[in-house]
Amino acid sequence: MIEDKNPQRTSIAQLGEFGLIDHLTKHFEINQPSTLKGIGDDAAVLDFKDKKAVVSTDLLVEGVHFDLAYMPLKHLGYKAVVANVSDICAMNAKPTQITVSIAVSNRFPLEALEDLFAGITHAAKEYNVDVIGGDTTSSQKGLIISITALGEANAADIVYRSGAKENDLLVVTGDIGAAYMGLQVLEREKQVFQVNPNNQPDLDNYTYLIERQLKPEARKDIKDLLEKLEVKPTSMIDISDGLSSEVMHLCKQSNVGCTIYEEKLPLDPQLISVCEEFNIDSTTVAINGGEDYELLFTIAIEDFDKIKANPNLTVIGHMNKETEGKHLVTRANQKIELKARGWNALEE
Amino acid sequence: MIEDKNPQRTSIAQLGEFGLIDHLTKHFEINQPSTLKGIGDDAAVLDFKDKKAVVSTDLLVEGVHFDLAYMPLKHLGYKAVVANVSDICAMNAKPTQITVSIAVSNRFPLEALEDLFAGITHAAKEYNVDVIGGDTTSSQKGLIISITALGEANAADIVYRSGAKENDLLVVTGDIGAAYMGLQVLEREKQVFQVNPNNQPDLDNYTYLIERQLKPEARKDIKDLLEKLEVKPTSMIDISDGLSSEVMHLCKQSNVGCTIYEEKLPLDPQLISVCEEFNIDSTTVAINGGEDYELLFTIAIEDFDKIKANPNLTVIGHMNKETEGKHLVTRANQKIELKARGWNALEE
Known part of the structure; x- marks a missing residue:
């Protein structure tokens, strides 16, 4: 499905570990004032001054989290x-740095890694985060990507999963x-391609859905938006594993229950028509489908007027007593x- | 070689991703004052106050960095x-937190992961670092471990690779x-075991060497020692990839050359006798062998008297002009x- 437009293949073993790291990281820029020292020493050095540091990490495994048959590097x-x-973003913090470690099998030529790092560099620029470290090594099979992200926030701005209260409104971006x-x-x-490699797919009716899968965006805009609206969420989480899974984290850690209204769920018209085509219930998809990278948060009911007119924000329900x-x-x-x-990465 | 003393096998898929993470992380304690929030939210929250934060990351891959045939989990x-x-430690900073992400194939039962996490917990206690986050997922093949470590230091105490000067002494711990x-x-x-599984190895003559391979320690004591001796290194790096490789990093980043004296290299008597047994040159091993996790640093020649009597520190040479x-x-x-x-992880 993905044509190999670049027939050149340079073996990564030729470059050696340090040569490879130098080659792949030379385009990374340092733009954050909190980055004192980036790549090139035993560790990076950061200065968050009077702000708190926020740290998160994720491991992505080929064949588990992504399929290179349709996911360009x-x-x-x-x-x-x-x-x-x-x-x-889900901590209501500002992303500032990332470290990027990758393990690749020898079937990946240098050009493939260059593509991968081009995407990383593009995202680092888009989200204004400095790449401050990482590791590049070989794997026994496939591609593994481990990223740790750091951010900064004033103590008073940080939003945890545990602050939701009974009667708070549940909002999704x-x-x-x-x-x-x-x-x-x-x-x-x-599957169509595997049956007939000459078949040219017509994906015009699916552009939005495919973009959401292949090039999702994080809601870095929401922190500023909420500040402008003068609303501080009482709890917040990002929707990477599906709405139902994430709202249950908020409920569990805040010791509350919740009520979500099907009719309030924000669905794109293209989603609705493609669900019909696939004969899948769109509510099930909206509730259980992951990887949207939208934010789910709760606000005090008094703040409703401040957010109700905003097209980025939808109230989908409210919190209630845990016993309910x-x-x-x-x-x-x-x-x-x-x-x-x-989504459960451990299921077979 | 490693007997399976625990015949119980619990499938990790049974527990599910969140169940597994809960199960494996419930013993982690928070002891660092800089850890405001550890595991359990979208991100951890840290407060380094007036100190600088130091961040490093590593990716370990089964079959590349370790062999479970002789490395107990x-x-x-x-x-x-x-x-x-x-x-x-190589930044002259104090380790404070780590994140731990692992990917495992389904051949690993829960009990194996418990062993792995028991070792992680033991090290976290020994080095007084809080485990503040991570990710647990499945892999297509083998075990992958990604750790990011954070530390703190006063700006004036941090030692980079780039500060070595001509005539500085080169010191190894x-x-x-x-x-x-x-x-x-x-x-x-x-190999002996593969030929005859009933053969019981007699490893008495190799205990120190094997301990250095299987249970190395990081030199967390050196920062305090140097403070006590009132010496601040001009440059520092840890010896994970071998002395020659690491000293060349110091030289390159400090724009100097170096002279190392073979007779000064600190070798354990057991190393010398086992090198003879294996008919390998001990100097080659000392210069190129990795994974010692000792520290290599440079000091101004005026500081020699302060360190010369210390049994932990050996002067092995000096820096000189880059052109030399x-x-x-x-x-x-x-x-x-x-x-x-x-060592080059990318070589075949």
Whole structure:
């Protein structure tokens, strides 16, 4: 499906470990005032001054988290950064640095790694994070990417998962479910391609869904938006593993229950029509599909007026007493219990 | 070679990703005042106050960096932490936190991961670092461990690779080469075992070498020692990839050359006798063998009197003009050019 437009193959073993690292990291710029020393010593040195440091880490494994049959390496590099930056955004903090470690099998030529690092560099520029360290080594099989993201925030601005209160409104940014359906479309095209490699896929009707899957963005804008609206969320999390799974984290750590209204879920029109085409229930997709990298947060009910007109934010329900449980209220006004069916990397 | 003393096997898929993470991380304690929030949110929150933060990261891959045939998982967990903590020590900083991400194939039962985490927990306690985050996922093949270590230091105390000056003395802590020879002994025993599994290895003559390979320690004591001796190194690096490779990093980043004296290299008597047994030149081992996790640093020549009596520190040479090159002076007073032949993870 992905044509090899670059027939040149340079063996990474030729360069050696240090040569490879030098080659791949030479384009990284340092732009954050908190970065005193980036790549090139035993460790990077950072100065967060009176701000708190926020640290998150993620491990992405080929064949588990991504499939190179339809995920171009440049997009993969970009997405790997986005997934980590999103965790920093979910603390209401500003992403500032990342470290990037990769392990690759010898089947990857240098040109493939250059593509991967081009995506990482592009994302680092887009999100204004400095690449301050990492490690490059070989793997027994496939590609593994480990990223650690750092950010900074004033102590008073940081939002945890544990602050939601009964009656708080539950708010989601953007729309949800599209990344999951994008993956379904790509999986189908992969199968078509395997049957007939000459088949040229027509993906015009799926552009938004595919973009959400292949080039998602982290909501770095939300911190500023909420500041402008003068709203501080009481709890927050990012939606990487699916809405139902994430809202249950908020409930568990805040000791509350929740009620979500099916009719309030923000779905893109393309998602709805493609769900129909695939004969999949769009609510199920919106609730359980992961990788949207939107933010889910709670606000005090008094703050409703401040956010209600904003097109980026949708109130999808509210928190309630823990003893009242966690429910989805359907369009037919049925109350069904929420189950976390988010993505589980350990399932076979 | 490693007997399976625990026949119980619990599938990690049964627990699920969050269950597994809860299970493995419940014993981690928070002891550092700079850790405001550890595991359990989108990110950890740290407060370094007026200190600088120091960050380093490493990726360890089964079959590339370690062999589970002779590396018990508990030792592996311990060593993975040590390798990262050592990078923080090499900045003359105090290790404070780590994140630990692992990817495992389904052949690993829960009990194996418990062993790995027991080693990580033991090291975290020994080095007084808080485990503040991580990720646990499945791999296509083998075990992958990604650790990011954080530390703190006063700006004035941090030592970079780039500060060495002409005529500075080159100092190494402890002794070198033993970890490499420990690996050779283990490799030999593995081959003996493969030929005859009933053969019981007698490792009494190799205990020190094997311990250096299987349970190395990072030199967290050196920062305090140097403070007590009132010496601030001009440059520093840890010896993970071999002395020759590491000294060349110091030379390159400090724009100097160096002269190392063969007769000064600190070798353990056991290393010398086992090198004879294996018919390997002990100097070659001391210069090129990695994984000792000792520190290599330079000091101003005026500071020599302060360190000369210390049994932990050995002056092995000095820095010189860059144009004079990098040399080893042999016992026969021959001057041979140093070549970095340190370990390269990308070689086949």
